Amino acid sequence: MRFVLLAWCASVSMGASAEKACIGVVPAGGGYAFWGEVGRGARQAGLELGLDIYFRGPSDENNPDAQKEILAVIAQKRCSALVLAPNVPERAKEVAQLRLNGVPTVYIDRSFGGSEAAAIVATDNYLAGGVAGREMARILGKHGRVVVFRMKRGVTSTDDRERGFMAAVKAAGLSVVLDEWIGSNVGEARTRSESALERLKQPFDGIFTPNESTTLATLSSLQKAGLAGKVRLIGFDMSKAFIDALNKDHLYGVVVQRPYQMGYLGVRIAYAAASGKAPEQNVIDPGIFFVTRSTLNSPGFAQDLEPFLKP
Incomplete structure:
Protein backbone atom coordinates (compact mmCIF):
# COMPACT_ATOMS: atom_id res chain seq x y z
CA MET A 1 0.00 0.00 0.00
CA ASP A 124 -21.77 13.50 18.03
CA ASN A 125 -22.60 9.84 18.42
CA TYR A 126 -22.60 9.63 22.20
CA LEU A 127 -25.10 12.49 22.31
CA ALA A 128 -27.19 10.84 19.58
CA GLY A 129 -27.30 7.57 21.49
CA GLY A 130 -28.41 9.50 24.55
CA VAL A 131 -31.29 11.01 22.57
CA ALA A 132 -32.44 7.48 21.67
CA GLY A 133 -32.12 6.37 25.28
CA ARG A 134 -34.13 9.26 26.67
CA GLU A 135 -36.86 8.69 24.08
CA MET A 136 -36.98 5.03 25.08
CA ALA A 137 -37.28 5.98 28.74
CA ARG A 138 -40.01 8.49 27.97
CA ILE A 139 -42.23 5.97 26.17
CA LEU A 140 -41.57 2.99 28.45
CA GLY A 141 -41.40 4.63 31.85
CA LYS A 142 -39.10 3.75 34.74
CA HIS A 143 -39.85 0.04 34.73
CA GLY A 144 -39.26 -0.64 31.05
CA ARG A 145 -37.25 -3.66 29.95
CA VAL A 146 -34.93 -3.15 27.00
CA VAL A 147 -33.00 -5.27 24.50
CA VAL A 148 -29.85 -3.75 22.97
CA PHE A 149 -28.63 -5.18 19.68
CA ARG A 150 -25.18 -3.70 19.08
CA MET A 151 -23.50 -3.63 15.68
CA LYS A 152 -19.80 -4.52 15.67
CA ARG A 153 -17.18 -4.05 18.37
CA GLY A 154 -14.56 -1.43 17.54
CA VAL A 155 -16.60 0.78 15.17
CA THR A 156 -16.29 4.10 16.96
CA SER A 157 -19.52 5.65 15.67
CA THR A 158 -21.82 2.82 16.77
CA ASP A 159 -19.77 2.11 19.90
CA ASP A 160 -20.39 5.70 21.02
CA ARG A 161 -24.12 5.52 20.22
CA GLU A 162 -24.43 2.33 22.23
CA ARG A 163 -22.59 3.88 25.18
CA GLY A 164 -24.78 6.98 25.05
CA PHE A 165 -27.95 4.90 24.90
CA MET A 166 -26.90 2.66 27.79
CA ALA A 167 -26.00 5.62 29.98
CA ALA A 168 -29.36 7.30 29.32
CA VAL A 169 -31.56 4.26 29.97
CA LYS A 170 -29.66 3.27 33.10
CA ALA A 171 -29.94 6.81 34.43
CA ALA A 172 -33.69 6.62 33.81
CA GLY A 173 -34.01 3.34 35.70
CA LEU A 174 -34.75 1.02 32.78
CA SER A 175 -33.39 -2.52 32.89
CA VAL A 176 -31.42 -4.06 30.02
CA VAL A 177 -32.50 -7.70 29.73
CA LEU A 178 -30.38 -8.60 26.69
CA ASP A 179 -27.25 -6.98 25.26
CA GLU A 180 -25.70 -8.64 22.19
CA TRP A 181 -23.58 -7.91 19.11
CA ILE A 182 -25.40 -8.87 15.92
CA GLY A 183 -23.01 -7.68 13.19
CA SER A 184 -22.82 -5.08 10.43
CA ASN A 185 -24.22 -7.15 7.57
CA VAL A 186 -28.04 -7.22 7.31
CA GLY A 187 -28.24 -10.95 6.66
CA GLU A 188 -25.94 -11.81 9.54
CA ALA A 189 -27.70 -9.35 11.85
CA ARG A 190 -31.13 -10.74 10.93
CA THR A 191 -30.05 -14.30 11.73
CA ARG A 192 -28.46 -13.31 15.03
CA SER A 193 -31.34 -11.10 16.15
CA GLU A 194 -33.89 -13.81 15.32
CA SER A 195 -31.89 -16.34 17.32
CA ALA A 196 -31.48 -13.97 20.26
CA LEU A 197 -35.20 -13.20 20.41
CA GLU A 198 -36.04 -16.90 20.28
CA ARG A 199 -33.68 -17.57 23.21
CA LEU A 200 -34.99 -14.71 25.32
CA LYS A 201 -37.39 -16.22 27.83
CA GLN A 202 -38.38 -13.05 29.68
CA PRO A 203 -40.67 -10.26 28.48
CA PHE A 204 -39.29 -7.02 27.11
CA ASP A 205 -40.76 -3.70 26.05
CA GLY A 206 -38.27 -2.07 23.70
CA ILE A 207 -35.26 -2.67 21.44
CA PHE A 208 -32.46 -0.30 20.48
CA THR A 209 -30.36 -0.67 17.33
CA PRO A 210 -27.48 1.72 16.51
CA ASN A 211 -27.43 1.98 12.69
CA GLU A 212 -29.35 1.34 9.48
CA SER A 213 -28.33 -2.30 8.96
CA THR A 214 -29.07 -3.43 12.54
CA THR A 215 -32.38 -1.55 12.51
CA LEU A 216 -33.44 -3.12 9.22
CA ALA A 217 -32.43 -6.60 10.39
CA THR A 218 -34.19 -6.28 13.74
CA LEU A 219 -37.32 -4.87 12.13
CA SER A 220 -37.46 -7.98 9.93
CA SER A 221 -36.95 -10.25 12.95
CA LEU A 222 -39.74 -8.56 14.90
CA GLN A 223 -42.10 -8.86 11.94
CA LYS A 224 -41.27 -12.55 11.55
CA ALA A 225 -41.87 -13.16 15.28
CA GLY A 226 -45.18 -11.27 15.25
CA LEU A 227 -43.77 -8.68 17.66
CA ALA A 228 -43.63 -5.65 15.34
CA GLY A 229 -45.66 -2.88 16.94
CA LYS A 230 -45.96 -4.81 20.21
CA VAL A 231 -42.49 -3.81 21.39
CA ARG A 232 -40.98 -0.39 20.74
CA LEU A 233 -38.07 -0.39 18.29
CA ILE A 234 -35.88 2.70 18.23
CA GLY A 235 -33.16 2.70 15.60
CA PHE A 236 -30.86 4.91 13.57
CA ASP A 237 -30.82 6.48 10.13
CA MET A 238 -33.51 6.61 7.45
CA SER A 239 -34.64 4.65 4.40
CA LYS A 240 -37.86 4.12 2.45
CA ALA A 241 -38.33 0.84 4.33
CA PHE A 242 -38.23 2.78 7.60
CA ILE A 243 -40.82 5.27 6.34
CA ASP A 244 -43.15 2.34 5.66
CA ALA A 245 -42.40 0.77 9.05
CA LEU A 246 -43.02 4.05 10.87
CA ASN A 247 -46.38 4.45 9.14
CA LYS A 248 -47.34 0.90 10.15
CA ASP A 249 -46.14 1.51 13.74
CA HIS A 250 -43.70 -1.39 13.37
CA LEU A 251 -40.89 1.07 14.10
CA TYR A 252 -41.44 3.63 16.85
CA GLY A 253 -38.73 6.09 15.92
CA VAL A 254 -35.26 6.67 14.49
CA VAL A 255 -32.42 9.04 15.20
CA VAL A 256 -31.73 10.56 11.79
CA GLN A 257 -28.28 11.79 10.93
CA ARG A 258 -27.48 14.07 8.01
CA GLN A 281 -13.09 23.83 12.51
CA ASN A 282 -11.44 20.43 12.79
CA VAL A 283 -14.62 18.67 13.92
CA ILE A 284 -17.97 19.46 12.28
CA ASP A 285 -21.21 17.91 13.53
CA PRO A 286 -24.00 18.12 10.91
CA GLY A 287 -26.60 17.42 13.61
CA ILE A 288 -29.40 14.91 14.19
CA PHE A 289 -33.15 14.82 14.72
CA PHE A 290 -35.58 12.22 16.07
CA VAL A 291 -38.44 11.07 13.85
CA THR A 292 -41.62 9.20 14.75
CA ARG A 293 -44.77 8.54 12.75
CA SER A 294 -46.32 11.72 14.13
CA THR A 295 -43.38 13.92 13.07
CA LEU A 296 -42.63 12.45 9.63
CA ASN A 297 -44.25 15.38 7.86
CA SER A 298 -42.81 18.10 10.07
CA PRO A 299 -41.73 21.08 7.92
CA GLY A 300 -38.43 21.23 9.79
CA PHE A 301 -37.49 17.74 8.57
CA ALA A 302 -38.72 18.09 4.99
CA GLN A 303 -35.39 18.74 3.29
CA ASP A 304 -33.62 15.83 5.00
CA LEU A 305 -36.46 13.34 4.54
CA GLU A 306 -37.51 14.35 1.01
CA PRO A 307 -35.41 11.65 -0.78
CA PHE A 308 -37.12 8.93 1.28
CA LEU A 309 -40.68 10.26 1.00
CA LYS A 310 -40.72 10.14 -2.80
CA PRO A 311 -42.88 7.31 -4.23
Whole structure:
Protein backbone atom coordinates (compact mmCIF):
# COMPACT_ATOMS: atom_id res chain seq x y z
CA MET A 1 0.00 0.00 0.00
CA ARG A 2 2.91 2.36 0.70
CA PHE A 3 4.00 2.22 -2.95
CA VAL A 4 0.47 3.01 -4.08
CA LEU A 5 0.21 5.99 -1.73
CA LEU A 6 3.52 7.42 -2.90
CA ALA A 7 2.44 6.96 -6.51
CA TRP A 8 -0.78 8.79 -5.71
CA CYS A 9 1.11 11.70 -4.18
CA ALA A 10 3.49 11.95 -7.12
CA SER A 11 0.65 11.99 -9.61
CA VAL A 12 -1.47 14.73 -8.05
CA SER A 13 0.35 17.68 -9.58
CA MET A 14 0.76 15.87 -12.90
CA GLY A 15 -2.97 15.68 -13.54
CA ALA A 16 -4.08 18.93 -11.97
CA SER A 17 -3.50 21.26 -14.91
CA ALA A 18 -4.67 18.92 -17.67
CA GLU A 19 -7.99 17.79 -16.22
CA LYS A 20 -10.52 18.52 -13.52
CA ALA A 21 -9.33 17.85 -9.99
CA CYS A 22 -10.58 14.58 -8.53
CA ILE A 23 -11.77 13.94 -4.98
CA GLY A 24 -12.04 10.33 -3.85
CA VAL A 25 -14.98 9.58 -1.56
CA VAL A 26 -14.84 6.18 0.13
CA PRO A 27 -17.55 5.09 2.58
CA ALA A 28 -17.04 2.31 5.12
CA GLY A 29 -19.58 0.08 3.40
CA GLY A 30 -22.13 0.16 0.62
CA GLY A 31 -25.64 -0.71 -0.37
CA TYR A 32 -27.48 1.22 2.34
CA ALA A 33 -29.49 4.43 2.08
CA PHE A 34 -27.10 6.18 4.48
CA TRP A 35 -24.08 5.80 2.21
CA GLY A 36 -26.19 6.62 -0.82
CA GLU A 37 -27.01 9.99 0.74
CA VAL A 38 -23.32 10.56 1.48
CA GLY A 39 -22.63 10.01 -2.21
CA ARG A 40 -25.44 12.34 -3.27
CA GLY A 41 -24.05 15.14 -1.11
CA ALA A 42 -20.50 14.55 -2.34
CA ARG A 43 -21.57 14.70 -5.98
CA GLN A 44 -23.49 17.92 -5.42
CA ALA A 45 -20.42 19.56 -3.88
CA GLY A 46 -18.35 18.28 -6.79
CA LEU A 47 -20.81 19.75 -9.28
CA GLU A 48 -20.67 23.15 -7.58
CA LEU A 49 -16.86 23.13 -7.42
CA GLY A 50 -16.23 21.68 -10.88
CA LEU A 51 -14.66 18.50 -9.49
CA ASP A 52 -14.69 14.88 -10.55
CA ILE A 53 -16.01 12.77 -7.67
CA TYR A 54 -15.00 9.13 -7.54
CA PHE A 55 -17.40 7.49 -5.08
CA ARG A 56 -17.07 3.83 -4.22
CA GLY A 57 -17.23 1.75 -1.06
CA PRO A 58 -16.88 -1.92 -0.13
CA SER A 59 -20.11 -3.90 -0.14
CA ASP A 60 -19.45 -5.06 3.42
CA GLU A 61 -17.91 -3.14 6.31
CA ASN A 62 -16.39 -6.42 7.47
CA ASN A 63 -14.04 -6.38 4.47
CA PRO A 64 -11.23 -3.90 5.16
CA ASP A 65 -9.15 -5.29 2.29
CA ALA A 66 -11.85 -4.17 -0.16
CA GLN A 67 -11.63 -0.61 1.13
CA LYS A 68 -7.85 -0.75 0.78
CA GLU A 69 -8.20 -1.89 -2.84
CA ILE A 70 -10.57 1.00 -3.56
CA LEU A 71 -7.97 3.43 -2.23
CA ALA A 72 -5.50 1.93 -4.70
CA VAL A 73 -7.95 2.53 -7.56
CA ILE A 74 -8.40 6.14 -6.45
CA ALA A 75 -4.61 6.52 -6.45
CA GLN A 76 -4.57 5.58 -10.12
CA LYS A 77 -7.16 8.28 -10.80
CA ARG A 78 -4.81 10.97 -9.45
CA CYS A 79 -7.24 12.39 -6.94
CA SER A 80 -5.92 15.40 -5.02
CA ALA A 81 -7.79 14.70 -1.76
CA LEU A 82 -9.71 11.96 -0.02
CA VAL A 83 -12.99 11.83 1.92
CA LEU A 84 -13.03 8.63 3.93
CA ALA A 85 -15.14 6.70 6.44
CA PRO A 86 -12.41 4.35 7.69
CA ASN A 87 -13.55 0.82 8.45
CA VAL A 88 -10.44 -0.23 10.40
CA PRO A 89 -7.91 1.66 12.57
CA GLU A 90 -5.12 0.71 10.14
CA ARG A 91 -6.41 3.34 7.70
CA ALA A 92 -4.84 5.97 9.98
CA LYS A 93 -1.30 5.02 8.93
CA GLU A 94 -2.21 5.30 5.27
CA VAL A 95 -3.91 8.65 5.80
CA ALA A 96 -0.89 9.94 7.73
CA GLN A 97 1.37 8.99 4.81
CA LEU A 98 -0.92 10.82 2.41
CA ARG A 99 -0.82 13.90 4.60
CA LEU A 100 2.99 13.91 4.66
CA ASN A 101 2.95 13.96 0.87
CA GLY A 102 0.42 16.76 0.49
CA VAL A 103 -2.77 14.76 -0.04
CA PRO A 104 -5.29 15.73 2.66
CA THR A 105 -8.02 13.46 4.00
CA VAL A 106 -11.31 14.39 5.62
CA TYR A 107 -12.90 11.70 7.76
CA ILE A 108 -16.67 11.35 7.67
CA ASP A 109 -19.01 9.45 10.00
CA ARG A 110 -16.17 8.19 12.21
CA SER A 111 -12.50 8.36 13.08
CA PHE A 112 -10.17 6.42 15.35
CA GLY A 113 -9.01 9.34 17.44
CA GLY A 114 -5.84 10.37 15.59
CA SER A 115 -4.78 13.75 14.20
CA GLU A 116 -3.83 12.56 10.71
CA ALA A 117 -6.96 13.92 8.99
CA ALA A 118 -7.48 17.55 8.02
CA ALA A 119 -10.97 17.48 9.58
CA ILE A 120 -13.75 15.18 10.74
CA VAL A 121 -17.39 15.57 9.67
CA ALA A 122 -19.42 13.34 11.95
CA THR A 123 -22.36 13.13 14.30
CA ASP A 124 -21.77 13.50 18.03
CA ASN A 125 -22.60 9.84 18.42
CA TYR A 126 -22.60 9.63 22.20
CA LEU A 127 -25.10 12.49 22.31
CA ALA A 128 -27.19 10.84 19.58
CA GLY A 129 -27.30 7.57 21.49
CA GLY A 130 -28.41 9.50 24.55
CA VAL A 131 -31.29 11.01 22.57
CA ALA A 132 -32.44 7.48 21.67
CA GLY A 133 -32.12 6.37 25.28
CA ARG A 134 -34.13 9.26 26.67
CA GLU A 135 -36.86 8.69 24.08
CA MET A 136 -36.98 5.03 25.08
CA ALA A 137 -37.28 5.98 28.74
CA ARG A 138 -40.01 8.49 27.97
CA ILE A 139 -42.23 5.97 26.17
CA LEU A 140 -41.57 2.99 28.45
CA GLY A 141 -41.40 4.63 31.85
CA LYS A 142 -39.10 3.75 34.74
CA HIS A 143 -39.85 0.04 34.73
CA GLY A 144 -39.26 -0.64 31.05
CA ARG A 145 -37.25 -3.66 29.95
CA VAL A 146 -34.93 -3.15 27.00
CA VAL A 147 -33.00 -5.27 24.50
CA VAL A 148 -29.85 -3.75 22.97
CA PHE A 149 -28.63 -5.18 19.68
CA ARG A 150 -25.18 -3.70 19.08
CA MET A 151 -23.50 -3.63 15.68
CA LYS A 152 -19.80 -4.52 15.67
CA ARG A 153 -17.18 -4.05 18.37
CA GLY A 154 -14.56 -1.43 17.54
CA VAL A 155 -16.60 0.78 15.17
CA THR A 156 -16.29 4.10 16.96
CA SER A 157 -19.52 5.65 15.67
CA THR A 158 -21.82 2.82 16.77
CA ASP A 159 -19.77 2.11 19.90
CA ASP A 160 -20.39 5.70 21.02
CA ARG A 161 -24.12 5.52 20.22
CA GLU A 162 -24.43 2.33 22.23
CA ARG A 163 -22.59 3.88 25.18
CA GLY A 164 -24.78 6.98 25.05
CA PHE A 165 -27.95 4.90 24.90
CA MET A 166 -26.90 2.66 27.79
CA ALA A 167 -26.00 5.62 29.98
CA ALA A 168 -29.36 7.30 29.32
CA VAL A 169 -31.56 4.26 29.97
CA LYS A 170 -29.66 3.27 33.10
CA ALA A 171 -29.94 6.81 34.43
CA ALA A 172 -33.69 6.62 33.81
CA GLY A 173 -34.01 3.34 35.70
CA LEU A 174 -34.75 1.02 32.78
CA SER A 175 -33.39 -2.52 32.89
CA VAL A 176 -31.42 -4.06 30.02
CA VAL A 177 -32.50 -7.70 29.73
CA LEU A 178 -30.38 -8.60 26.69
CA ASP A 179 -27.25 -6.98 25.26
CA GLU A 180 -25.70 -8.64 22.19
CA TRP A 181 -23.58 -7.91 19.11
CA ILE A 182 -25.40 -8.87 15.92
CA GLY A 183 -23.01 -7.68 13.19
CA SER A 184 -22.82 -5.08 10.43
CA ASN A 185 -24.22 -7.15 7.57
CA VAL A 186 -28.04 -7.22 7.31
CA GLY A 187 -28.24 -10.95 6.66
CA GLU A 188 -25.94 -11.81 9.54
CA ALA A 189 -27.70 -9.35 11.85
CA ARG A 190 -31.13 -10.74 10.93
CA THR A 191 -30.05 -14.30 11.73
CA ARG A 192 -28.46 -13.31 15.03
CA SER A 193 -31.34 -11.10 16.15
CA GLU A 194 -33.89 -13.81 15.32
CA SER A 195 -31.89 -16.34 17.32
CA ALA A 196 -31.48 -13.97 20.26
CA LEU A 197 -35.20 -13.20 20.41
CA GLU A 198 -36.04 -16.90 20.28
CA ARG A 199 -33.68 -17.57 23.21
CA LEU A 200 -34.99 -14.71 25.32
CA LYS A 201 -37.39 -16.22 27.83
CA GLN A 202 -38.38 -13.05 29.68
CA PRO A 203 -40.67 -10.26 28.48
CA PHE A 204 -39.29 -7.02 27.11
CA ASP A 205 -40.76 -3.70 26.05
CA GLY A 206 -38.27 -2.07 23.70
CA ILE A 207 -35.26 -2.67 21.44
CA PHE A 208 -32.46 -0.30 20.48
CA THR A 209 -30.36 -0.67 17.33
CA PRO A 210 -27.48 1.72 16.51
CA ASN A 211 -27.43 1.98 12.69
CA GLU A 212 -29.35 1.34 9.48
CA SER A 213 -28.33 -2.30 8.96
CA THR A 214 -29.07 -3.43 12.54
CA THR A 215 -32.38 -1.55 12.51
CA LEU A 216 -33.44 -3.12 9.22
CA ALA A 217 -32.43 -6.60 10.39
CA THR A 218 -34.19 -6.28 13.74
CA LEU A 219 -37.32 -4.87 12.13
CA SER A 220 -37.46 -7.98 9.93
CA SER A 221 -36.95 -10.25 12.95
CA LEU A 222 -39.74 -8.56 14.90
CA GLN A 223 -42.10 -8.86 11.94
CA LYS A 224 -41.27 -12.55 11.55
CA ALA A 225 -41.87 -13.16 15.28
CA GLY A 226 -45.18 -11.27 15.25
CA LEU A 227 -43.77 -8.68 17.66
CA ALA A 228 -43.63 -5.65 15.34
CA GLY A 229 -45.66 -2.88 16.94
CA LYS A 230 -45.96 -4.81 20.21
CA VAL A 231 -42.49 -3.81 21.39
CA ARG A 232 -40.98 -0.39 20.74
CA LEU A 233 -38.07 -0.39 18.29
CA ILE A 234 -35.88 2.70 18.23
CA GLY A 235 -33.16 2.70 15.60
CA PHE A 236 -30.86 4.91 13.57
CA ASP A 237 -30.82 6.48 10.13
CA MET A 238 -33.51 6.61 7.45
CA SER A 239 -34.64 4.65 4.40
CA LYS A 240 -37.86 4.12 2.45
CA ALA A 241 -38.33 0.84 4.33
CA PHE A 242 -38.23 2.78 7.60
CA ILE A 243 -40.82 5.27 6.34
CA ASP A 244 -43.15 2.34 5.66
CA ALA A 245 -42.40 0.77 9.05
CA LEU A 246 -43.02 4.05 10.87
CA ASN A 247 -46.38 4.45 9.14
CA LYS A 248 -47.34 0.90 10.15
CA ASP A 249 -46.14 1.51 13.74
CA HIS A 250 -43.70 -1.39 13.37
CA LEU A 251 -40.89 1.07 14.10
CA TYR A 252 -41.44 3.63 16.85
CA GLY A 253 -38.73 6.09 15.92
CA VAL A 254 -35.26 6.67 14.49
CA VAL A 255 -32.42 9.04 15.20
CA VAL A 256 -31.73 10.56 11.79
CA GLN A 257 -28.28 11.79 10.93
CA ARG A 258 -27.48 14.07 8.01
CA PRO A 259 -25.37 11.92 5.66
CA TYR A 260 -25.99 14.24 2.70
CA GLN A 261 -24.25 17.00 4.66
CA MET A 262 -21.41 14.65 5.58
CA GLY A 263 -20.69 13.99 1.92
CA TYR A 264 -21.25 17.59 0.86
CA LEU A 265 -19.13 19.20 3.57
CA GLY A 266 -16.51 16.46 3.37
CA VAL A 267 -15.83 17.24 -0.30
CA ARG A 268 -15.84 21.01 0.21
CA ILE A 269 -13.42 20.82 3.14
CA ALA A 270 -11.16 18.31 1.36
CA TYR A 271 -11.00 20.54 -1.72
CA ALA A 272 -10.16 23.58 0.40
CA ALA A 273 -7.45 21.62 2.23
CA ALA A 274 -5.95 20.47 -1.08
CA SER A 275 -5.85 24.15 -2.09
CA GLY A 276 -3.88 25.01 1.05
CA LYS A 277 -6.75 26.38 3.13
CA ALA A 278 -6.97 25.09 6.68
CA PRO A 279 -10.52 24.34 7.89
CA GLU A 280 -12.02 26.80 10.37
CA GLN A 281 -13.09 23.83 12.51
CA ASN A 282 -11.44 20.43 12.79
CA VAL A 283 -14.62 18.67 13.92
CA ILE A 284 -17.97 19.46 12.28
CA ASP A 285 -21.21 17.91 13.53
CA PRO A 286 -24.00 18.12 10.91
CA GLY A 287 -26.60 17.42 13.61
CA ILE A 288 -29.40 14.91 14.19
CA PHE A 289 -33.15 14.82 14.72
CA PHE A 290 -35.58 12.22 16.07
CA VAL A 291 -38.44 11.07 13.85
CA THR A 292 -41.62 9.20 14.75
CA ARG A 293 -44.77 8.54 12.75
CA SER A 294 -46.32 11.72 14.13
CA THR A 295 -43.38 13.92 13.07
CA LEU A 296 -42.63 12.45 9.63
CA ASN A 297 -44.25 15.38 7.86
CA SER A 298 -42.81 18.10 10.07
CA PRO A 299 -41.73 21.08 7.92
CA GLY A 300 -38.43 21.23 9.79
CA PHE A 301 -37.49 17.74 8.57
CA ALA A 302 -38.72 18.09 4.99
CA GLN A 303 -35.39 18.74 3.29
CA ASP A 304 -33.62 15.83 5.00
CA LEU A 305 -36.46 13.34 4.54
CA GLU A 306 -37.51 14.35 1.01
CA PRO A 307 -35.41 11.65 -0.78
CA PHE A 308 -37.12 8.93 1.28
CA LEU A 309 -40.68 10.26 1.00
CA LYS A 310 -40.72 10.14 -2.80
CA PRO A 311 -42.88 7.31 -4.23
